Amino acid sequence: MRSNWRSTKISMVAAAMLAGVALSATVVGDPRQVLADDKIGPAVLTVTGEVTESNRGPFDPDTDKFFGYFDAEFDEAVSFDYSMLEQLDAVKVSADFPKDGPVHVFEGPSLASILEAAGATGEVLTLQALDGYQIEVPASELIRSGAVLALRRDGEALGIGDFGPLHLVFPRAEREDLKDMSDDHWIWSVYHISIK
DSSP, rough: OOOTTTEOOOOOOOOGGGGGGGSOOOSOOGGGGOOOOOOOEEEEEEESSSSSSOBBOOOOTTTHHHHTTTOOSSSSSEEEEEHHHHHHHHHEEEEETTTOOOEEEEEBBBHHHHHHHOOOOOEEEEEEEESSSSEEEEHHHHHHOOOOEEEETTTOOOOOOTOOOOOOETTTTTGGGGGOOTTOOOOOOOEEEEEO
């Protein structure tokens, strides 16, 4: 299913601009408000590339060792700590993962709310896991499929070494149009999203 250091490229299709795609969950208030507090704890997710709400400096080779290891340099970025992600829309979805396995309840912010909070202006996302595995997909495709970056499964926080800090999931057990969806996009241990 998943091979370390393998990069999966999903063929890109003509897609609607991110701003034109309807959100699959109701966002309470302005997601960008989570960036208003200057006090940020340890980042669990960094969004780089075409963002307008930067809250951290550019790539620093002296301190950004993990990003440097994966050649992930950037000029501006948005860092989210765990608390900030919890302040976004709390979406619960039921899904079998792995496919045809037991159904679990996953909870976390919608991908749409994260992109809105970051002021994302690009159309294509690269989501990267801690082991270097990554997928490249049109943002609109993921949002249409109800993508959630889960913080919890069945009420338990996802930890590093498990599927955490974040696991990209979809409401496969709730939507007929997703019932045959493969696990290809269900990337776990997500820590970085690049937007272009």
